[in-house]
Amino acid sequence: xxxxxxxxxxxxPSILRIFVHELFGVQIGTIDSIDRNIMxxxxxxxxxxxxxxxxxxxxxxxxxxxxxxxxxxxxYTLGVSQGASVGxxxxxxxxxxxxLLGSFxxxxxxxxxxxxxxxxxxxxxxxVHRGMSISSLILTGVIFSSFLGALISLMIALxxxxxxxxxxxxxxxxxxxxxxxxxxxxxxxxxGTFALMLIGRDLNVMTYGEEKAKLxxxxxxxxxxxxxxxxxxxTGSAVAVSGTIGFVGLVIPHFxxxxxxxxxxxxxPLSMLNGASFLVLADVLSRTIIxxxxxxxxxxxxxxxxxxxxxxxxxxxxxxxxL
Amino acid sequence: xxxxxxxxxxxxxxxxxRGISLEVKQGEFLGILGPNGSGKSTLLKMxxxxxxxxxxxxxxxxxxIQSYRPKALAQKMAVLPQKTDxxxxxxxxxxxxxxxxxxxxxxxxxVTQEDxxxxxxxxxxxxxxxxKDQSIHELSGGEQQRVYLAQALAQQPEYLLLDEPTSFLxxxxxxxxxxxxxxxxxxxxxxxxxxxxxxxxxxxxCDRLLLLDEGxxxxxxxxxxVLTPERINRVYETDVTPLxxxxxxxxQLTIEPAGASVASNAKLADGWKTYGGEGMTFSLxxxxxxxxxxxxxxxxxxxxxxxxxxEMLRDxxxxxEGLLFYDQTSGLKQFAAxxxxxxxxxxxxxxxxxxxxxxxxxxxxxxxxxxxxMGQLVHMMKRETSMFIHHLCIAAAGMQETEDDEHxxxxxxxxxxxxxYSLNAI
Numbered sequence: 001x002x003x004x005x006x007x008x009x010x011x012x013p014s015i016l017r018i019f020v021h022e023l024f025g026v027q028i029g030t031i032d033s034i035d036r037n038i039m040x041x042x043x044x045x046x047x048x049x050x051x052x053x054x055x056x057x058x059x060x061x062x063x064x065x066x067x068x069x070x071x072x073x074x075x076y077t078l079g080v081s082q083g084a085s086v087g088x089x090x091x092x093x094x095x096x097x098x099x100l101l102g103s104f105x106x107x108x109x110x111x112x113x114x115x116x117x118x119x120x121x122x123x124x125x126x127x128v129h130r131g132m133s134i135s136s137l138i139l140t141g142v143i144f145s146s147f148l149g150a151l152i153s154l155m156i157a158l159x160x161x162x163x164x165x166x167x168x169x170x171x172x173x174x175x176x177x178x179x180x181x182x183x184x185x186x187x188x189x190x191x192g193t194f195a196l197m198l199i200g201r202d203l204n205v206m207t208y209g210e211e212k213a214k215l216x217x218x219x220x221x222x223x224x225x226x227x228x229x230x231x232x233x234x235t236g237s238a239v240a241v242s243g244t245i246g247f248v249g250l251v252i253p254h255f256x257x258x259x260x261x262x263x264x265x266x267x268x269p270l271s272m273l274n275g276a277s278f279l280v281l282a283d284v285l286s287r288t289i290i291x292x293x294x295x296x297x298x299x300x301x302x303x304x305x306x307x308x309x310x311x312x313x314x315x316x317x318x319x320x321x322x323l
Numbered sequence: 324x325x326x327x328x329x330x331x332x333x334x335x336x337x338x339x340x341r342g343i344s345l346e347v348k349q350g351e352f353l354g355i356l357g358p359n360g361s362g363k364s365t366l367l368k369m370x371x372x373x374x375x376x377x378x379x380x381x382x383x384x385x386x387x388i389q390s391y392r393p394k395a396l397a398q399k400m401a402v403l404p405q406k407t408d409x410x411x412x413x414x415x416x417x418x419x420x421x422x423x424x425x426x427x428x429x430x431x432x433x434v435t436q437e438d439x440x441x442x443x444x445x446x447x448x449x450x451x452x453x454x455k456d457q458s459i460h461e462l463s464g465g466e467q468q469r470v471y472l473a474q475a476l477a478q479q480p481e482y483l484l485l486d487e488p489t490s491f492l493x494x495x496x497x498x499x500x501x502x503x504x505x506x507x508x509x510x511x512x513x514x515x516x517x518x519x520x521x522x523x524x525x526x527x528x529c530d531r532l533l534l535l536d537e538g539x540x541x542x543x544x545x546x547x548x549v550l551t552p553e554r555i556n557r558v559y560e561t562d563v564t565p566l567x568x569x570x571x572x573x574x575q576l577t578i579e580p581a582g583a584s585v586a587s588n589a590k591l592a593d594g595w596k597t598y599g600g601e602g603m604t605f606s607l608x609x610x611x612x613x614x615x616x617x618x619x620x621x622x623x624x625x626x627x628x629x630x631x632x633x634e635m636l637r638d639x640x641x642x643x644e645g646l647l648f649y650d651q652t653s654g655l656k657q658f659a660a661x662x663x664x665x666x667x668x669x670x671x672x673x674x675x676x677x678x679x680x681x682x683x684x685x686x687x688x689x690x691x692x693x694x695x696x697m698g699q700l701v702h703m704m705k706r707e708t709s710m711f712i713h714h715l716c717i718a719a720a721g722m723q724e725t726e727d728d729e730h731x732x733x734x735x736x737x738x739x740x741x742x743x744y745s746l747n748a749i
Contacts, residue, residue, distance in 0.1 A: 070410065071410055071411070204413075204421055207409060207410065207413075208409060212402075212407065215371060215402045216425065217393045217394035219393050219394075257411065263417055
């Protein structure tokens with residue numbers, strides 16, 4: 001469906017024919033070469049990227065909420081996404097273009113600043129409290145976020161004409177990225193996902209807080225670093241390729257929890273799947289709702305996500321259940 | 324066995340624990356007591372390995388606690404805190420399952436049949452199996468605490484540490500939880516160290532007590548040895564009075580509130596009422612310290628009213644608070660009162676060949692004097708009559724200070740004689 005809709009519709013049978021052709025080299029019926037081009041080079045990568053980004057954000061959101069014992073945490077809590085944004089906005093602001101990377105400069109820079117931010121946040125949190133307690137982490141993350149947010153605002157304020165480009169990027173989009181972005185994102189995605197999937201059991205126990213987790217036999221420090229690193233890698237790289245897309249990481253895990261699935265061994269994979277489908281759908285809406293103009297996908301996720309979540313929350317609380 | 328040798332330490336610069344040594348044998352229940360800020364919880368943290376002492380060592384089964392890997396330690400030792408917070412709604416079964424974490428290996432993160440068997444067993448044991456699929460947040464505090472005990476037991480520990488585990492529980496839950504834990508110390512030879520703020524609870528359940536004072540051991544020993552009023556007064560800096568548990572030898576202590584109890588100026592003679600063939604009652608708007616000689620239900624009591632007679636009368640009086648009532652069959656009864664004096668009145672009831680005598684005093688008398696008085700009363704009656712005694716009661720209203728009354732014995736003797744005469748018992 002994500003492939004079919006768009007300013008130029010491609011009927012579903014054609015899509016299937018193209019798929020079969022590309023995968024098995026078997027030609028069934030006639031294939032419109034324009035359709036084929038649009039699908040393989042624009043639509044398909046776009047849908048895949050949306051799915052991957054959605055999965056990454058929802059997964060890291062679920063993991064951070066578990067680790068930080070805080071249902072309000074999201075992938076952006078630690079400030080990594082702001083770090084990625086600073087890199088991206090700086091690239092746009094200074095119109096940087098590295099010779100070898102070309103249009104790749106932006107995600108590349110963004111990724112680097114995300115990683116640097118992560119290291120700084122961890123370093124500062126350790127300075128605040130040697131054991132790197134959860135509260136010192138959240139505080140450091142929030143402080144970094146506002147600082148970096150201010151940097152971004154500064155650059156926006158100093159920008160004269162290209163304002164729209166920066167704002168559009170900040171609001172997030174998965175359009176016109178192509179296969180190369182996927183190739184850039186995929187390794188980070190795989191590493192992060194793999195690490196988090198293995199740690200579901202530890203995360204369950206970590207929701208009791210570090211002391212209790214330690215008493216139950218969790219190697220708290222190790223597990224904490226794994227979640228922080230993997231989650232930040234996922235978030236940082238997702239922001240680098242698609243901009244800051246809000247709401248997915250906060251709401252999708254809650255959505256799953258409201259379905260009475262709290263065990264992280266199930267919560268994490270389910271969040272991934274739902275995050276992926278949610279973002280693909282949001283992307284479809286973003287480009288079809290006022291054709292041919294495309295809306296930034298971040299607007300769609302918040303516009304749909306917030307009210308829907310609100311309704312579910314009210315219903316659930318009326319039923320007397322906790323988060 | 325848990326061995327603690329000369330540990331010292333605390334948080335940062337502040338030394339909370341200032342040299343403590345102790346040894347707890349397998350199957351033993353040790354209670355840690357001490358006033359707020361004496362270092363109870365800190366000591367427990369050091370024993371559980373959460374806080375490393377600055378000097379000294381803690382050994383579990385002979386091995387240094389720091390030498391255990393986290394999972395190996397969690398297989399040996401579990402901790403039950405006073406309250407466990409959880410932001411997410413795990414089910415009861417999931418919660419208990421987390422106790423199996425230290426036994427789970429590999430990347431598949433699956434729960435084995437052995438895990439399930441133990442989880443089911445401990446849920447039965449702690450009586451939480453009925454809530455299995457409910458969210459932990461739907462349970463009351465007492466039920467939640469049982470779930471977390473189940474979680475701790477699912478770790479199959481040799482050592483269980485308790486940090487004021489009953490603070491937020493009401494009486495029945497306190498008893499249930501501690502009975503369960505106590506049972507484990509005998510059935511599975513579980514070794515328990517518990518911090519308690521309630522000295523009486525600790526006295527009832529612990530084999531030995533450790534009393535802390537400002538980070539140092541005041542004394543370790545058997546409850547009767549540790550819980551002397553003088554020691555508790557000194558360490559807790561308050562006045563406590565010893566109490567007797569009616570069926571256990573374990574020492575119990577209580578405090579007395581600062582405000583004086585309110586004395587009424589009711590007249591003793593107004594308290595008595597008779598109910599024809601059914602019986603009689605005595606009550607004042609004032610608690611009475613009563614000594615009763617009733618064979619089955621006698622002893623010392625604080626009660627507001629006293630009654631004896633038929634079941635019908637008892638049912639009628641049933642809603643009266645603080646009533647001490649002794650059953651007698653209904654039927655023809657004779658009553659008599661010697662209430663001319665304001666400070667000492669005597670009431671009697673004769674039912675067939677049995678006598679019931681109540682002596683009410685205005686002053687407060689010590690329990691010892693009460694026993695002596697009871698002896699004298701019995702002696703006086705035996706000399707005058709050969710009738711059976713159903714029961715005797717001495718009730719002190721405590722409305723005035725004890726007076727040294729030289730004539731008390733003579734006055735009482737005279738009154739008893741007159742009363743028995745009125746009852747045709749002589």
